[in-house]
Amino acid sequence: MGNYTFPSKKNGNDEIEAVNYTEKDWIRVYKENIKWADRCLEEEADYWNRFHWKWYIGINKRQLQVLESKQPKRVFKSTTSIKEIKERIDIVQVIEHYVTLRGRNHQYYGYCPLHSDHSPSLSVDSEKQLWHCFGCGKGGDVIDFIKLVENIDIRGAMKKLGGMT
Numbered sequence: 742m743g744n745y746t747f748p749s750k751k752n753g754n755d756e757i758e759a760v761n762y763t764e765k766d767w768i769r770v771y772k773e774n775i776k777w778a779d780r781c782l783e784e785e786a787d788y789w790n791r792f793h794w795k796w797y798i799g800i801n802k803r804q805l806q807v808l809e810s811k812q813p814k815r816v817f818k819s820t821t822s823i824k825e826i827k828e829r830i831d832i833v834q835v836i837e838h839y840v841t842l843r844g845r846n847h848q849y850y851g852y853c854p855l856h857s858d859h860s861p862s863l864s865v866d867s868e869k870q871l872w873h874c875f876g877c878g879k880g881g882d883v884i885d886f887i888k889l890v891e892n893i894d895i896r897g898a899m900k901k902l903g904g905m906t
C-alpha cells in the first residue's frame with residue numbers, strides 16, 4: 742500500500758492532497774487520465790483550464806515514472822468477467838443512476854457525488870468509457886466509480902453492475 746501525494750484542484754491552487762491508493766491503482770488511473778487529458782487538450786475543450794492541466798499532467802507524468810520504476814511491467818489484468826461486464830454496460834447510463842449528466846457527442850458533465858461539488862466537475866467519456874472528477878481528482882472506469890460511490894469492493898461492484906445489465 743503506497744501513500745502518495747498528488748496535486749488537488751480543490752482550492753484552485755497547488756494544494757497537495759494525500760490519497761490512499763495502491764501503486765497499481767495509481768499507474769492505471771493516471772495512464773488513463775493522461776491519455777484523456779491529452780486528447781481533451783487537443784480538442785481545445787472550452788470547459789477546461791488548460792494552463793492548470795498542462796501543469797497537472799506534467800506532475801503526474803513524473804510521478805508515473807517514479808511509480809513505474811518500482812513496479813513490474815504488468816499493470817492491470819482484467820478477468821474475462823470484468824471485460825464482459827464492461828462491454829455490456831454503458832458508463833453514462835450507470836453514472837446517471839447517481840447524478841444527472843449533460844453533454845454533447847461523447848462527453849458528459851455532472852455534479853460529482855464523491856465530494857461536495859459546487860460546479861459540474863465530473864466528466865464522463867462514453868467513447869472511452871472512463872470518468873474523471875476535476876474537483877476531487879478521482880477517476881477511472883465504471884467499476885472504479887461503483888466501488889467509490891457505493892463504498893464497496895470490486896466483488897460487490899461487479900455484482901451490482903451485473904444486476905444493472
Ligand SMILES: [Zn+2]
Pocket residue numbers: 853854855856858862874875876877878879
Ligand atoms: Zn469529485
